[in-house]
Amino acid sequence: MTEDLFQYLWKMRLFNQQGLITTDGEEIEIKKVGLQNINGGPDFFDARININNTLWAGNVELHIKSSDWLLHQHQHDASYQNIILHVVYQHDKEIFNNQGQSIKTLELKNYIDNTLIENYEELKKNEDVIPCAKSIGTIAKSIINTQLQGVIVQRLENKTKSIERLLAENNNNWEQSFYLQLASNFGFKVNSIPFEMVARNTSLNILAKHKNNLLQLEALLLGQAGFLDQTLFSSYAKNLQNEYEYLKRKYQLNFIAPHLWKLSRLRPVNFPEVRLAQFAALIHNSSHLFSKIIQTQSPQEMLKLFQISASSFWDNHYTLNSQSKKTEKVLGLSSIQNIIINTVVPFIFVYGKQYKNEDMSQLALDLLEKIPPEKNSIIEMWKAIGVKSENALESQALIELKNNYCLKKKCLACSIGYYILKNQ
Ligand code: SF4
Structure with missing residues (x-):
């Protein structure tokens, strides 16, 4: 005891x-x-x-x-x-x-009842990532859902802190803060740091001045990412280089070291040059993106905001110097969903909280509910022990449950733990 x-x-x-x-x-x-x-x-x-x-x-x-x-x-x-x-x-x-x-x-x-103590001790000494793995498959979905509903709000609250820091850093400028977070998300973990560095070195105000010229936007982003600091062969790439030289001098810009980008284990469609070109297209297609997001009424409208493709040069290229077979480099559905889950939803949630707008906070949860669950090793692990997620709200909650409850053995703070102790 x-x-x-x-x-x-x-x-x-x-x-x-x-x-x-x-x-x-x-x-x-x-x-x-x-x-x-x-x-x-x-x-x-x-x-x-x-x-x-x-x-x-x-x-x-x-x-x-x-x-x-x-x-x-x-x-x-x-x-x-x-x-x-x-x-x-x-x-x-x-x-x-x-x-x-x-x-x-x-x-x-x-x-x-001694069984309660034994059940608890068994959970405590179990070294599995999910200590209740053997029993959780027998727990009613409604009980698991009660826990997940509490945990998802905690997950969003945790993300709130980093967004609030970003807002404080940017004088409560929502567009600039959203732009920085979005850029980091466009790096999709592997390249989130250099992507964010590019965004921090290239203010949204500068990009906004060139928003109607996609070539200049690509030049600014690819140049700031260091990809134009090499011998380039195609006339399009050389044009980008010339534009960047001019804009770099005009705004006194500095590019980041190209070696910061990681290519290993990336599929060519996810190469950073393609992602930067898609990011340029997103800025080209939408001004005041965050304002549009908070006016969006439905998940379908939200998806549409991110349905973009890189300029036609990229139909035949994975990098500035390497050709690909012809495919339009659209931002795929799973990438859009990833951006909605990791950037849009937390921003909407914080916005709702800061302006005491419950509809916005609810929209954040509704969006997650409408998006399919993520596919990753954590979600696969839950599935293997009988806990299947139906949507992104559940998959996000399961990630939080594993990280902040199961790994820390906080079973006494978990409603699933209550049923396991009581009913086993
Ligand atoms: S925290 Fe909850 S879900 Fe995780 S192992 Fe304990 S009882 Fe199971």
Whole structure:
């Protein structure tokens, strides 16, 4: 038995509540277990306990053994002198307050089902990534969904912090902050850092001045990414080079080191030059993108905003100097969904929060619900143990559940854990 588990069992009333008696033989009825206090002082505030037909209201302290009271030096602490009940797993010592009166004590050892403790210990010592992997497949989907609904909001709240930092850095300029985050997302993990560096070195204001000229936008982005600092062969690429030389001097720009880009294990359609050309096309096609996003009413409209393709030069190229077979380099559906999940939804959520617009926060959740689940190793792992996600809201929640609950063994804070402890 650990303190965490003992407090949990009390909080969730996971013990036999019939025939409770104090160590002095007085009858006890627990009306309210109280509110758990995670700061200093007694463990539960404002409990209501009926002892021998007298209703007591006040604080409750929990310990594994009664003698822990002395071990924790509560006899010298005024905040423990008005405890209405000392709840212990095992009563091994009589405890008195500083007026010399014995503190009413309830020993719970014989009221707790040992299977609960065994189930908890099994979860604790299990080294699997998902410690409840063997049982979770038997849990009703409605119970799993309750946990996922709470967890998805936490995931969005966590993402909120980095967006708020970005906003603070950019004087609450939503368009510029969104542009930086979007650029990072366009790097799709492998190249998110250099992509963001390019965006940070090339302000949205400069791009906006050239938004009607796709060649200049490509020149600015490919140039700032360092891809125009090489011998180029096609006339289109040479044009880009000349444009960039002019714009670089005009705006006193500096490009990033080309070696920062990673190509290994990337499919050619995901090569950074193609992505930068698509990013240029997105800026060319939409001004004030974030303003458009917050006016969007449906997931279909949202998808349309990102349905773009790189300029026709890229139909035959994967890089500035290498040819490809003819395919239009559109931003694919799974890439658009990735951008909506990782950039659009968190921004909408933060916007809704900052402007107290619940419709926006709800739109963020609705969007996730309409998008298919992501395909990655975490989602595959959940699927293998019987938890299948139906949409991106569930897949995102499962990622959060694994990272912030299962890996940290926070099963007592998880509603799935409650059912596993109670029902196994
Ligand atoms: S945190 Fe929840 S889902 Fe994860 S292992 Fe524990 S009980 Fe299972």
